[in-house]
Amino acid sequence: NLAKHAWDDRHHVQMARTAALVYTRSASRSRMARWRERRLMKRLPAVRDAVVLTSTGFDTFVEESSPLRGPLEGAYELRVMLANPVGEALRRRADSLPPDITVLSLQTEIEASIAFLANLRKRGTKVALKFYDQMPFWKVAVLGDHAWVQFCHPGFPVSEQPEYVFALHEDNPRQGLFVPFYVHALERWNEPAHPEYDFDRNELVYRDAAGNEAARAPL
Secondary structure, rough: OOOHHHHHHHHHHHHHHHOOOOEEEOOOOOHHHHHHHHHHHOOOOOEEEEEEEEOOOOOHHHHOOOOOOHHHHHHEEEEEEOOOOHHHHHHHHHOOOOOOOHHHHHHHHHHHHHHHHHHHHOOOOOOEHHHHHHOOEEEEEOOEEEEEEOOOOOOOOOOHEEEEEEOOOOOOOOOOOHHHHOOOOHHHHHOOOOOOOOOOOOEEEEEEEOOOOEEEEOO
């Protein structure tokens, strides 16, 4: 029995290494999970740039219990994509969630995230914010060579979903799931259909495929 357990454990560790999975937690966030989470964050090097693709961003930027808030505050450059607060997709998302979560509550969370990012921008962080108008599918936060991933399950808040952390294999970048999720976030960011937010004028800036400004609209 000991030999079988040792073999199974070794096999599971090898599978996790192949997938580049370095941490996972269930939605309950037990005491042991929080301890492992803190250990992981302490081992992370200083984050220079980050890419965050999420719905409202509240549990990432605003909540004090967020493990990513500290590293994001210390980053040099942030690229963030949030759900359009006046888009149809946000209404569909609210309709699929429990009754206590409404369009107004989601808009309030987005407003708080914008205020957090605006404050970082005033402190010297290079911040770019875009909005998308599709139902969220993945929540992806890439900080340096680590990617935090959660599935946006229809009908359930993202905070209730398991979380997975994938790390870049420096010796073999093609191995593991870090690169696919990082590329997914970058591809969504580079899609020209998503308007960029002008913090100074509180406007949405629409650009053409060449990156030239095509139109503006107040948020």
